[in-house]
Amino acid sequence: MHNFIPPERFFAYLTWTEIEQLPNKANTVLIQPVGAIEQHGPHLPLLVDSAIGLGVLGEALTRLNPHIPAYALPPLHYGKSNEHRHFPGTISLSATTVLNTLMEIGESLYRAGFRKLILMNSHGGQPQVMEIAATDLHARYEDFWLFPIFTWRVTQEHKSLMSDKEVQLALHAGDAETSLMLALLPEQVRMRQAVREYPPEQPGRLGAKGALTFSWLTHNLSSSGVVGDATAxxxxKGEAILDLLARGWCELLEEVYHFQSC
Structure with missing residues (x-):
């Protein structure tokens, strides 16, 4: 049940009496991994985002100082994935459903005495939902601190392993995700079916990625479902990315533990 998470760090393995007796619950760091079940091209399984989140978090928790209380909650495998709706196998929840789910999870944890919750999101289609949930929960309970963090943003060092074009244009199922899956679940990667496909160029400054963007669905950008170079x-490379991300997350967990109310 705990997958990549160290069993002693898996929240759902605790009993209610153990949770009741936890010392310093207000300073205990809880992490809610949020992924997706959606297409990732012809070479990767649907659970890429969930697997990456759990793999990175598990490695970070393994490295974390054992004296820092931190627990991973059971993952939310489904997310808001309607941009991939044209590709069979994608399962998508509405933004409202994801938001309400996070709100109710947060309220349950608050009632139990916890005051620090990281929303660890590994799917690029829903960071805004994480941010809204974090703000709304904090507005409801002002001593409840939430941290909506995208899995890949704890460090930028991994970008040095990618080509310039990949850094600028890749969005989905390209070099980085495929490499990391080769490190985490190599038996589930079909490299013979890996493809290289980038979005069509747009005039001016508008692009599918960046500060000046437009609304798009994945089939507008790619016929394969890949937006990037999976063949690279x-x-x-995946093991190097895992090390960098795990190191960044380990540091972040320590920072959240030491975070003081503003």
Whole structure:
């Protein structure tokens, strides 16, 4: 049940009496991994975002100082994935459903005495929902501190492993995600079916990625479901990315533990 998460750090393995007796619950760090079940091209399984979140978090928790109380909640495998709706297998919840789910999880944890919750999101289609949930929960309970963090943003070092074009244009199922999956679940990666496909160029400054963008669905950008170069991926690169992300998350968990109310 705990997958990549160290069992002693898996919240759902605790009993209610153990949770009741936890010391310093207000300073205990809880992490809610949020992923997606959606297409990732012809070479990757649907659970990429969920697997990456759990793999990175599990490695970070393994490295974390054992004296820092931190627990991973059971993952939310479904997310808001309607941009991939044209590709079979994608399962999408509405933004309202994801938001309400996070709000109710947060309220349950607040009632139990917890005051620090990281919303660890690994799917690029829903960071705004995480941010709204975090703000709304904090507005409702002003001593409840939430941290909506995208899995890939704890460090920028991994971008040095990618080509310039990949950094600028890749959005989905490209080099980085494929490499990381080769490190985490290599038996589930079909590299013979990996493809290289980038979005069509737009005039001026508008693009599918960046500060000046437009509304799009994945099939507007790619016929394969890949937006990037999956053929450039390697397990060695994936292991390096995993190390960098896990290091960044380990540091973040310590920062949240030491975070003081504003």
């Amino acid at each position: 991926a390697s397990q060695e």
